[in-house]
Amino acid sequence: MISTRQLAYRYGGGPELRFEDVDVAQGDVLLLRGASGSGKSTWLALAAGLLSPGEGDMSVAGQSMKALGKVAGDAWRATTIGFLPQRLHLSSALTVHGNLAMAQWAAGQPPDEGRIDQALAALDVQALARRKPAQLSGGQAQRVALARAVLLKPRVILADEPTASLDDEAATASLELLQATARHEGATLVIATHDSRVAGFLETRMDGEKGFQSLLIGRKWL
Numbered sequence: 664m665i666s667t668r669q670l671a672y673r674y675g676g677g678p679e680l681r682f683e684d685v686d687v688a689q690g691d692v693l694l695l696r697g698a699s700g701s702g703k704s705t706w707l708a709l710a711a712g713l714l715s716p717g718e719g720d721m722s723v724a725g726q727s728m729k730a731l732g733k734v735a736g737d738a739w740r741a742t743t744i745g746f747l748p749q750r751l752h753l754s755s756a757l758t759v760h761g762n763l764a765m766a767q768w769a770a771g772q773p774p775d776e777g778r779i780d781q782a783l784a785a786l787d788v789q790a791l792a793r794r795k796p797a798q799l800s801g802g803q804a805q806r807v808a809l810a811r812a813v814l815l816k817p818r819v820i821l822a823d824e825p826t827a828s829l830d831d832e833a834a835t836a837s838l839e840l841l842q843a844t845a846r847h848e849g850a851t852l853v854i855a856t857h858d859s860r861v862a863g864f865l866e867t868r869m870d871g872e873k874g875f876q877s878l879l880i881g882r883k884w885l
């Protein structure tokens with residue numbers, strides 16, 4: 664589902680970020696670990712086709728990221744990638760339902776009330792559909808953002824620092840939710856984090872489990 668070969672990226676004038684090769688199968692989980700500034704968000708942006716590889720290539724759902732054009736990239740991303748950003752970016756002017764409906768609209772999809780209900784129900788936030796984001800707890804808001812991320816049945820879910828600013832209990836719940844949702848959707852899950860609790864949690868829980876990989880993004884090439 665995701666494979667990289669000699670992938671590297673350099674922001675104008677900055678140091679070259681080089682990434683070790685990985686091969687992640689459909690439905691597998693990849694943990695991207697690394698210190699702040701090591702390049703995790705860059706890797707995610709490359710996987711989402713928001714940046715184009717400087718060197719080497721990355722293939723996501725059979726698509727070469729190097730060959731992905733800017734215009735075609737938007738349509739490809741909308742249906743292939745579910746993104747859970749660190750800041751959830753829910754529109755405060757819209758209800759929970761409105762946020763999901765807008766995601767369908769922005770992806771050029773026809774309105775599908777059945778799918779919105781299904782996605783909210785799967786994350787157990789259907790009862791909150793008429794609320795505005797300001798009326799949600801942090802955990803509820805994250806569930807809504809996750810429902811939105813999986814709304815178009817993406818094959819890949821990218822989560823950027825999903826436990827930032829969460830206490831231990833909420834962090835564990837958030838990771839369990841991500842894993843369960845990815846499994847339910849049959850999606851490949853990539854979690855980027857510098858939170859050692861996440862690495863500890865996933866590695867103890869999933870070490871030896873088929874389909875779990877951990878990639879350390881470091882600075883050893885700089």
Ligand SMILES: Nc1ncnc2c1ncn2[C@@H]1O[C@H](COP(=O)(O)OP(=O)(O)OP(=O)(O)O)[C@@H](O)[C@H]1O
Nearest residue numbers: 674675677697698699700701702703704705706857
């Ligand atoms: N738009 C940009 N222009 C120039 N340099 C950038 C840009 N974005 C990131 N960088 C640099 O690229 C490197 C990798 O950044 P990146 O955000 O990918 O790291 P990260 O591991 O996700 O960090 P964090 O955990 O703090 O989010 C850093 O040195 C950063 O300063």
